[in-house]
Amino acid sequence: MVASERPRMTIEERVIVFVDVHNYSMAFDELLESYGFLQEMYEKLGDLIVGYGGELVKYLGDAILSVFPAGFEVEAVACGQEMRKVFAEMVERRELRGEIELEVGIGAGKVVVGECGHRTLRQKDVFGEEVNRTAKIGHYRGVAITERVYEQVRASYETQRLPDLEVKWQGKPLKVWAVVE
Numbered sequence: 001m002v003a004s005e006r007p008r009m010t011i012e013e014r015v016i017v018f019v020d021v022h023n024y025s026m027a028f029d030e031l032l033e034s035y036g037f038l039q040e041m042y043e044k045l046g047d048l049i050v051g052y053g054g055e056l057v058k059y060l061g062d063a064i065l066s067v068f069p070a071g072f073e074v075e076a077v078a079c080g081q082e083m084r085k086v087f088a089e090m091v092e093r094r095e096l097r098g099e100i101e102l103e104v105g106i107g108a109g110k111v112v113v114g115e116c117g118h119r120t121l122r123q124k125d126v127f128g129e130e131v132n133r134t135a136k137i138g139h140y141r142g143v144a145i146t147e148r149v150y151e152q153v154r155a156s157y158e159t160q161r162l163p164d165l166e167v168k169w170q171g172k173p174l175k176v177w178a179v180v181e
Helices: 024-033 037-051 073-093 129-137 147-153
Strands: 009-022 055-060 063-069 101-116 123-127 143-146 159-165 174-179
Touching: 009 037, 009 073, 009 129, 037 055, 037 063, 037 073, 055 123, 063 073, 073 101, 073 143, 073 147, 073 174, 101 129, 101 147, 123 129, 129 143, 129 174, 143 147, 147 174
Parallel strands: 101 143
Antiparallel strands: 009 063, 009 101, 055 063, 101 123, 143 174, 159 174
């Protein structure tokens, strides 16, 4: 790509799933001795994401960003719940100490999709306010969902309202629900 060439971007409706490992830094020393933990996590959770119809976007250390097609809110929640179970089994099998668990945030809405980056590292990415909202709620110790996802899954899953979150880039608080496990 020539420096003056603009990356190709589209605005699309997607379901966003952001997962992060709670207390990863506390377990880091143990994980260094437990070679392959992140790789196993990437493979097992990646298989689930793809199996439920999602697409891996990127790894962010101990976090994964993925997207599902619009209308896949129920599948994304099922995937989030199963990822938490599989991750808990990994932690138990390795006998990791502390409160190490998978946090899952699920949102839905318009995102920018495209390939971008420096000419030496071009990759597909998604970004926008909905991705930011999803990452913000993705630090709940369970499966947290935004209002739009809640509207689509409330007949399929038991949920519990969580306290609103203040976000600096929007005028009103972000409404959040937890999926009861």
